[in-house]
Amino acid sequence: xxQLKIENLCCGYPSRTVLKNVTLTAEPGKTLVLLGANGxxxxxxxxxxxxxLPPLSGSFQLADxxxxxxxxxxxxxxxxxxxxxxxxDWPLCVEEAVRxxxxxxxxxxxxxxxxxxHIIDDAIKRTCLDELRDRPITELSxxxxxxxxxxxxxxxxxxxxxLDEPTAGLDLKYQHEVLHLVQSLTHDRQLTTIxxxxxxxxxxxxxxxxxxxxxxxxxxxxxxxEVLTESLIERAFGIPVTILQHPVYGTPLIAPRSHWEETQS
Amino acid sequence: MNRKFxxxxxxxxxxxxxIALSVMVGSVTVSLSQFPETWQEISSGQIxxxxxxxxxxxxxxxxxxxxxxxxxxxxxxxxxxxxxxNPLADPFVIGSASGAAFGVALVVVMGLQTTLFGFxxxxxxxxxxxxxxxLCVFLLAxxxxxxxMVSLLLAGVALSTFLSACVSLLMIVNSEKLFVIFGWLMGSxxxxxxxxxxxxxxxxxxxxxxxxxxxxxxxxxxxxxxxAATLGLGRKKFLALVLSAASLLTAAAVSAAGxxxxxxxxxxxxxxxxxxxxxxxxxxxxxxxxAMLLLxxxxxxxxxxxxxxxxxxxxxxxxxxxxxxxxxKTKKGTA
Numbered sequence: 266x267x268q269l270k271i272e273n274l275c276c277g278y279p280s281r282t283v284l285k286n287v288t289l290t291a292e293p294g295k296t297l298v299l300l301g302a303n304g305x306x307x308x309x310x311x312x313x314x315x316x317x318l319p320p321l322s323g324s325f326q327l328a329d330x331x332x333x334x335x336x337x338x339x340x341x342x343x344x345x346x347x348x349x350x351x352x353x354d355w356p357l358c359v360e361e362a363v364r365x366x367x368x369x370x371x372x373x374x375x376x377x378x379x380x381x382x383h384i385i386d387d388a389i390k391r392t393c394l395d396e397l398r399d400r401p402i403t404e405l406s407x408x409x410x411x412x413x414x415x416x417x418x419x420x421x422x423x424x425x426x427x428l429d430e431p432t433a434g435l436d437l438k439y440q441h442e443v444l445h446l447v448q449s450l451t452h453d454r455q456l457t458t459i460x461x462x463x464x465x466x467x468x469x470x471x472x473x474x475x476x477x478x479x480x481x482x483x484x485x486x487x488x489x490x491e492v493l494t495e496s497l498i499e500r501a502f503g504i505p506v507t508i509l510q511h512p513v514y515g516t517p518l519i520a521p522r523s524h525w526e527e528t529q530s
Numbered sequence: 531m532n533r534k535f536x537x538x539x540x541x542x543x544x545x546x547x548x549i550a551l552s553v554m555v556g557s558v559t560v561s562l563s564q565f566p567e568t569w570q571e572i573s574s575g576q577i578x579x580x581x582x583x584x585x586x587x588x589x590x591x592x593x594x595x596x597x598x599x600x601x602x603x604x605x606x607x608x609x610x611x612x613x614x615x616n617p618l619a620d621p622f623v624i625g626s627a628s629g630a631a632f633g634v635a636l637v638v639v640m641g642l643q644t645t646l647f648g649f650x651x652x653x654x655x656x657x658x659x660x661x662x663x664x665l666c667v668f669l670l671a672x673x674x675x676x677x678x679m680v681s682l683l684l685a686g687v688a689l690s691t692f693l694s695a696c697v698s699l700l701m702i703v704n705s706e707k708l709f710v711i712f713g714w715l716m717g718s719x720x721x722x723x724x725x726x727x728x729x730x731x732x733x734x735x736x737x738x739x740x741x742x743x744x745x746x747x748x749x750x751x752x753x754x755x756x757x758a759a760t761l762g763l764g765r766k767k768f769l770a771l772v773l774s775a776a777s778l779l780t781a782a783a784v785s786a787a788g789x790x791x792x793x794x795x796x797x798x799x800x801x802x803x804x805x806x807x808x809x810x811x812x813x814x815x816x817x818x819x820x821a822m823l824l825l826x827x828x829x830x831x832x833x834x835x836x837x838x839x840x841x842x843x844x845x846x847x848x849x850x851x852x853x854x855x856x857x858x859k860t861k862k863g864t865a
Contacts, residue, residue: 315760341762348756355615355752356807365750369762373747401807421761 267293267328267343267424269314269457274323276306276313282321283309287483289476291457293424296448298468299461300492301478302502307461308349310478311429314459315346327425341369345418349429353410356401359394360385362413366420388419392446408439415446419454426451428460432467440464444471465519469493469511477501493517534805541804541818545597548822552593552829557837558584591724596828596842597821598727599719599787600797602734602779604820607794608801608813609741609776612748613769614679621794624686624773626780628693629663630656631789635700635711652714653726657785663689664777677769679755717788717843719828730782737779738817744772745809752807790843792850793820793827799857823850 269291277283284306291297299307312318314325316332325332327343335343345366366388367381377385389395392412397405402413411431418426431447432440448471451458462468468475468489475492477484479501485492498506498519509518554560560568560581571582606621614623622628633655642651667689671681697715701708747768750758759765783790801815824842827849831842 317756317759337762337764341760344760346757346760348754348760350754351757352615352754353752355612355749356802357749357752358806358808361749361806361808362753365746365753365761368746368750373750373763374743 267457269325269327269425269459270329271314271325272323274310274313274325275321276309276318277321278318279321283481284478285482286323289483289486291425291459291474293455293457294452295458295473296451296471297457297459297474297476298472299459299476299478300465300468300501301461305478305501306481307478308429311346311348311427311459311461315344315427316340338369342421343423344425344427345421345423347411347414347418347426347428347431349433351414353402353405356403358399358401359405359413359416360389360398362402363388363394363416363420366417366422369421384422385420388416391419391450392416406439407435408442411435411439411443412446415443415450419450424457426456426458426460428458430461430463432462432464440467447471465493465498469516469518470514489517493519534811537804538811538814538818541815541822545818545822545825548825549593549597552596552825553585553589555829555833556584556589557832560585587723591727592719592722592828593825595722595727595730595786596719596825598730598734599783599790600793600820600822600824601817602730602737602783602820603790603794603824604797604801604816604818605738605741605813606776606779606783607796607820608798608809608816609744609748609772609779610794611798612751612809612812613772613776614683615751616683617799618795620791621776621780621783622690622789622791624667624682624777625663625689625693626660626777626784627789628690628697629666630660630781630784631697631711631715632663632693633657633659634714635697638707638710638714639700639704653729653785656714656788657781660781660784661777663693664773664780668773713841714788715843716841717790717846718831718839718841719787720832720839722786726786730786733778733782737775737782738813740771740775741779742810742813744768744775745813748772748809749807788841788843790824790846792846792854793824796850796854796857797823799854803857 271287271289274287275282275285287310299310301307309318313320363385364377367377367385371377371381389398392415394412394416397409402410405413428447431443435443444467447458447460450456472489474486475489476486477492477497484501485497493508495506495508505522507520507522509520511518558581564581568581568585571577571579572586577583577586603621610619610621610623611617634652637651637655667682667685668677671677671685701711747763750761750763755765797816797819798812800819801812805811805815824846827845828842831840831845834840
């Protein structure tokens with residue numbers, strides 16, 4: 266099982282620490298959502314976990330193996346990453362984009378095998394991209410493009426999924442569509458998924474576990490009901506909220522109150 | 531997928547037809563009926579007739595050199611456009627042309643127009659100047675052991691501007707040699723023989739194969755450098771390989787034929803229209819199109835004015851410019 270265990274991790278840049286002493290465990294089959302205001306360190310944490318930024322101190326382990334013992338090849342097989350902004354100005358078609366998920370296994374030169382093609386087809390089917398196979402990625406909508414990235418991650422057969430704001434710039438329907446797909450993939454394939462979101466109500470609906478970041482540290486970890494409380498949210502985001510209950514699912518529903526009116530009256 | 535193989539096959543067929551036609555046309559026309567006889571004479575090794583001499587000593591090496599040079603320029607252009615993800619990139623984008631021009635201007639001014647190991651010193655100077663310029667750009671653009679793509683482009687522009695000014699200065703100060711340098715700058719395949727062909731063939735072959743092997747890495751770069759890294763692409767090694775392949779191709783082309791514009795810019799664009807953006811197809815298609823385009827341009831260069839020749843660089847630009855504008859007008863998506 267690919268548990269991702271983060272212990273006392275400090276991350277950031279040599280000149281500036283962004284996050285201090287994060288201790289957190291992400292379990293396979295569970296969706297862990299990172300919440301926090303802009304600049305709270307969500308992206309920095311992702312960049313550290315994906316190996317693009319060396320940790321300042323502390324460690325993390327994947328399946329009880331320390332990240333330091335991972336070779337580059339091993340790391341790119343274990344971790345699939347969706348960065349916040351991924352360029353797509355080169356008109357590869359959907360299938361060609363998904364194929365690249367096999368690069369961590371097949372390398373950059375040798376042709377793909379039958380097994381690779383099988384995995385690619387499976388990833389395309391699972392993300393309902395069959396009809397878009399030959400469409401250039403430059404012509405896809407935001408929601409379709411997110412599905413292509415997820416398909417590439419599936420083709421990569423990674424056990425850990427790191428998604429930095431997978432719903433950014435999407436309409437309501439596509440936000441739910443993408444998160445629903447992420448949730449069901451996480452459950453079906455027992456993936457260890459960590460994603461960051463800005464919308465607290467989406468987090469309340471889709472997260473199994475929420476980690477709340479603020480003031481350079483981890484403020485709270487727990488189920489949505491445990492973490493999405495009035496005091497914790499005010500501490501992390503600096504704005505008063507009222508917590509209601511979702512009329513259908515019973516999950517927390519966050520209603521922000523205008524900060525400025527209150528301070529004036 | 532099969533459609534793409536068909537298109538590559540079709541392009542190869544077209545190229546062979548173009549080569550056959552090119553063999554026939556010129557100041558002396560060799561008709562189809564004369565061809566078997568002439569060929570027999572060539573293959574027997576006893577070349578006496580003027581037909582056979584022209585065909586074997588002048589026309590054939592020049593045709594093959596045009597194909598190779600065109601292919602090199604097309605693929606170097608495709609490589610740079612993929613690396614920078616910029617449709618404006620061409621084989622000379624990071625200083626190859628101005629480096630070569632400076633090298634040539636320098637040897638011409640110093641009066642070193644001799645031959646060395648059978649090659650003209652001008653060709654050697656072009657080759658070395660071109661490689662040195664790219665190396666300079668690469669070193670200048672690096673900082674903190676990283677080499678950002680934008681810095682590469684900017685350093686390329688800066689060095690090109692500087693070297694072009696130096697070339698202009700050399701030309702003005704040595705006005706008696708102005709025409710020699712200027713003639714070379716415009717690019718020409720006139721008077722090239724088997725010697726030049728033998729020299730550039732291995733270089734261009736290596737460059738073409740290298741670039742084709744880099745296809746999948748170039749595809750990965752389409753998502754941006756960050757994603758390419760999360761798929762396991764080692765940036766430094768990749769950058770060094772693409773730059774070496776592209777600059778080797780460009781330097782070989784420049785040393786063979788001078789500075790020929792537009793072929794490297796336009797061929798990858800046409801190739802993307804035909805076979806899509808995946809480099810495994812895009813690179814061979816760019817090579818075939820480059821070969822064809824330069825060969826046709828060179829055929830025109832040696833026939834259009836009757837007995838005198840036009841520099842082929844003028845023709846590629848005159849044909850390529852309007853055609854490129856036509857492509858822009860009819861483009862869909864980001865071709």
